[in-house]
Amino acid sequence: MMWKLAWRNIYGAGLRSIINIFILAFVIIGIIWMEGMYEGWMRIAERQSKEWECAGGRYEMAAYDRFDPFSWDKSHAVIPLSLQPLVQKGDAVPILISTGSIFPQGRMKAVVIKGIPAGQTALKLPTKALADSGEYIPALIGTNMAKSSALNKGDIVTLRWKDVHGAFNAADIVIAEVMQTPVMSVDNDQLWLDLNRLQQMKDLPQQTTFIVLKSGVQAPPNVPGWRFLTVDDMLADLHEIMQTETKQAYITYAILLFLAMIAIFDTQVLAVFRRRKEIGTLTALGMTAQRIILLFTVEGMLYAVLASGAAAILGMPLFIYFGTRGWLLPESFQDFGIAGFKDPVVFEYTLGMVISTLVLVISLTAFVSWIPALRIARLKPTDALRGKLR
């Protein structure tokens, strides 16, 4: 009965109801749209990170500390016996890591030098370009690195590095390829060389710092002196950054919800004031104050229910468009240091996301409808019938 009565009142309220429903629908669409974007961004960032960096996880030298470049000179070893068959089959990719400097256009720039087999296929890096091609050492860099060091494909630049004996050496390298990678951690300040070449340069034959497993390859357990990072371990930073981004989005949701709830609250306060004679009449007809409060609360909730329907109708083209064509995130999103911004982010919507948004909006609407309706309990029927509100 309450829903029927509430529907009649909302229908009878005309334009005011339409405005409230549209405001709430806009909020629902906005929240689901943003959640879809973050979900899609997360998925594409995970996928691209796996393709370009993580693959099936990696072993790294126990002494390696990614935050301490001084540890890197000590973080190398011969490929362990248990992993050698995988490396030989191409199911694992050894990577040697070192620090160095380049001198583009007379400036010095610190770089991370990574040696990787030119023929590897486990990662999406276009390492074929690293095959020895003559006079200069071929090197691979990403577009960000190219931009920050003003280098282009074919440019020759001097590279300085320290070998295992502590001696500084220098050689000219040629930029064999500038790769378009969406993963910043294989681009920013990274210089990729052929593994054999780097091992020669460092005088570290057969030595490696990481061994990256191809996707789907089972990691042999307990390799002494090495620790294994699963894909989830490697994506932990990404998840953390995305969580921070999502928390920032919650502030946007809260602002949107707050504005919508003000509209509903105002409507309900006005309704209690404007309809006090009706409240008196309902009391005279035999409704208890609790039922009248429930009626007003249900009316408020019905706004949210109708807004859910309106959001489904109005938002569907938007959701479908962004869920199929995707959205190329603005350049400024690069600052987040997360993969996924170079390809259109295809929005992902989950049932849980939609249900939780609707439950949140409907619950909040019910609550802000209920608060002003509580005044009804304090309203004397005789005053209400006379149109008085105390």
Next chain:
Amino acid sequence: MQDILIDIANMRKDYPTGESWFTALRDITLQFKTGEFAGIVGPSGSGKTTLLNIIGSLDVQTEGEVTVLGKRVRDLTHRQSASLRSRELGFIFQTYNLLPVYRVYENVEFPLLLLTMTEAQRRQAVLDALNWVGLSEKVKSRPAQLSGGECQRVAIARAMVKHPKIVLADEPTANLDTENSHHVLDTMRTINQELGTTFIFSTHDQKVINYLRRIITLVDGKVVSDKANGG
């Protein structure tokens, strides 16, 4: 012997006015029996509406006893007084108090929604009530599309649809012209005679007074006369 539906004994009603109290009703002792067509008559501010509100359990007396259909008004909980109003009492207001977003049918049906009745029972009761007041053709109209007289007849149908024992009519003709007033009063008198429903009016309208079979005159909150009338 007719049943006593309403028994009021030594009733007083005070209202706070700032730091003092205003006595709206004093020394009221009255009884109303089944089938009465009675009116509480008096000038504005004499306490007519207050008395009607207390009988209707919309308000509570300050002193004395008010018993309606065997129930002491003062002892009723909110839920019990709501139940009394929804089952046994009908209200008719000066300004009709129809629910503007509802159609005539829905306005009349409303009190039945608070009772346990099937849709078919409700439909029959609503159509019967609209038939009594001669508005069967207006079931789909909204209150804004009706004249004042028609609105008041819808209000009568709404009050009568649940077959209450008592109908309380507060200045029912105050907003109506002479022709509509007579039409409305004729309708109420017919219902009173055919169904035996007790009608209690508050009024100072001579047209209404002429219809009453009992006139209780209130002046400054006191009953100054209680006499039979030709009706």
